[in-house]
Amino acid sequence: MKVTEDTVGAFVDVLRQDGFAFVPGDAMRDAFAQAGSLADWDAFAASWNDLALDTHMADHGRYRRRRHAVYRAGADGAIERQTHQPHYQSLDYNRLNGGVARWFEPIVADGASLATILAYCRGLFGALAPDVARWHVEAHQFRIEARQGEAGLPTPEGVHRDGVDYVLVLLVARRNIASGTTTIHRPDGEPLGRFTLTHAFDAALVDDARVHHGVTPVEPVDASQPAYRDVLVVTFKATGEAHA
Template structure:
């Protein structure tokens, strides 16, 4: 039996001090609700969108285990402004497996973006970037993912331990169903220290200062033979100065 390690949860009031001290912070679901000022019902209303994610057609490892959509926003304070649908781009130095190409994923749907909780989520994560780097317009990319156990294994981060080339990364665990694995690992970008833990609670959160840490999630496998399993997440990345690929980065 595989051992799991409990997440190092912090209180919402300690979110920014913890993030500044160690480069990452973890909130449980109650902490996320308190931080966002949202009810559990408001967050659950987002979840049906994960049943409508098309396959990722760009996986270079030949896998069929990932489904996703993609959307982009400019955030200024509480103003969350969608931008025209665009490709997702990462340089090869941040994603050795899929970097260097413009990937056109299916856009987000109104079933997700029309929920009242949606702009609040985006504005709150952008505000963290503002607290760390100073007020400015923020360029946010939203990625709802489903990793499933098609073929017996699913890889949340097939590129391995990495940075995303942004200022802040937020990883919300939306759901886990009939799986084992999926351990989060966070390491200092320029030092020896790291932590490992498994997010299991729906709407718990791992928040990362991308300049200071690298991260990965271990593969998932079915909990019971013959029963499909999956892991749903919402990944938000926030960057100052423009989207990756627009400024030569």
């Protein structure tokens, strides 16, 4: 469902009703601005030019670059970056690349924009789950590259869940690509919605326990020019700790 209001309350209502929301970039940027500064956004977006190749791809693809960071967030207070650690998903959630601890290069552009995005997500997802005292948070920078004869796969594992509670997928940049359409499904596979993130700050908000999601492959429009899709994915998972 398309969301145009820029308040946490409106997004909460849509997520509770549908399990997902598409938020246009202008509305998402305005919503982030309620939580903090985006003053370093240009530098943050430029950091996607320095992502390392993902060498863990079981399909042997060389179309994905990424960086990763882990945080601990309480219901209130600071969101604290944790010692660098691997990303792990079980095979239940990632049939292609799951079952192993995957180490990625750390996120280095850890400034105002990322802090604001994390703070906003904590407020939004905390409103959906007010009993959660602590969150395990992971941030992933992804660049999916498309070349002539080699499509880029934003979700090479197919339509899936991430094995967390909530997900933000935020478009940072999109250059010279076609497709890359997000699809949302019930657990039984029934389609619920589809939309394409096309402008900076366009976002998908997902209740990962209720719906599955995927993204169609991207192909270059002009094969002689660089073609890529840059997104930030943020996941929140309750740690099971109770309020003091």
